[in-house]
Amino acid sequence: MHAFAQVEAVYEKFGAEEPFYAVLTYDQYKRDQLDPEQFFGTGEKLIDERMQALAARQLTVDRTRALDFGCGVGRLTNALARHFDEVVGVDVSSTMIRQANDLRRQENCSFVVNKRQDLSIFPEGHFSFVYSDITIQHIPTPAAENYIRDFLRLLTPGGLALFLVPDGPQHVPGSPAARWDRFYREQFRPFYKRIRGKHAVQIHRLAQHRVAQLIAESSGQLLAVEPHPQWSQKSKRYKPLYYWATKGGSATGVRRASAPHSHS
Ligand SMILES: C[S@@+](CC[C@H](N)C(=O)[O-])C[C@H]1O[C@@H](n2cnc3c(N)ncnc32)[C@H](O)[C@@H]1O
Numbered sequence: 001m002h003a004f005a006q007v008e009a010v011y012e013k014f015g016a017e018e019p020f021y022a023v024l025t026y027d028q029y030k031r032d033q034l035d036p037e038q039f040f041g042t043g044e045k046l047i048d049e050r051m052q053a054l055a056a057r058q059l060t061v062d063r064t065r066a067l068d069f070g071c072g073v074g075r076l077t078n079a080l081a082r083h084f085d086e087v088v089g090v091d092v093s094s095t096m097i098r099q100a101n102d103l104r105r106q107e108n109c110s111f112v113v114n115k116r117q118d119l120s121i122f123p124e125g126h127f128s129f130v131y132s133d134i135t136i137q138h139i140p141t142p143a144a145e146n147y148i149r150d151f152l153r154l155l156t157p158g159g160l161a162l163f164l165v166p167d168g169p170q171h172v173p174g175s176p177a178a179r180w181d182r183f184y185r186e187q188f189r190p191f192y193k194r195i196r197g198k199h200a201v202q203i204h205r206l207a208q209h210r211v212a213q214l215i216a217e218s219s220g221q222l223l224a225v226e227p228h229p230q231w232s233q234k235s236k237r238y239k240p241l242y243y244w245a246t247k248g249g250s251a252t253g254v255r256r257a258s259a260p261h262s263h264s
Pocket residue numbers: 007008011022023024069070071072073074075076090091092093096114132133134135138139143
């Protein structure tokens with residue numbers, strides 16, 4: 001099976017069996033132990049921190065419409081809906097989206113299944129904010145690169161994209177190192193997980209300068225790159241980076257902070 005189709009199949013199954021544990025792989029999020037308030041609380045805390053980080057950079061963004069890419073059961077979509085007028089969560093897994101609809105906590109958020117390897121279901125300039133956390137890492141190239149390009153295409157001029165991608169080496173395409181890395185991430189590790197009775201989730205990486213290149217090619221401007229606050233301490237091998245990018249070659253629409261508004 002193609003690597004992208006494998007990811008889709010894994011999350012369809014994971015979403016049907018253990019949708020919360022599929023998002024945060026700690027035992028406390030298994031169905032029989034779940035405290036939904038605590039689970040959704042983790043999303044609110046994370047999004048509040050991201051909004052504070054925005055303010056700390058003295059930046060503000062138009063709060064009209066946000067996209068949560070790879071929304072799962074809507075942990076972060078609902079949290080974003082406390083800060084934006086409207087939020088759309090999109091996910092490749094219909095079982096995840098079914099849960100997200102059943103558990104929806106804010107009226108101004110909605111959920112969409114997208115099985116395409118790009119975001120062409122949305123028109124250019126549709127979102128003032130695009131967010132994605134712990135999702136791009138599960139998507140093989142070239143789909144991951146398509147989505148990053150589309151984050152910029154979907155932004156209104158001056159809108160802001162904030163997304164997490166683990167850093168890794170940039171192998172020369174077609175080289176033995178590139179072929180090995182691809183085999184290891186798309187085939188070997190998922191197989192190894194499967195034979196140990198685990199869900200065969202894939203973990204991918206993109207080199208920082210490749211992400212910067214994708215942003216630049218898409219008329220974007222990279223504003224900042226920062227390590228994930230918790231994971232950068234915990235692991236030497238997994239180095240997720242948050243990318244802040246705006247659209248249009250200058251940060252004109254990303255303005256100096258004014259009083260934030262909140263739906264909560
Ligand atoms: C670890 S979960 C994170 C969910 C959510 N971002 C959160 O933090 O609560 C990863 C999610 O990415 C979704 N995903 C994987 N590949 C995707 C793709 N190509 N397009 C959209 N979502 C995808 C999975 O279905 C899953 O819901």
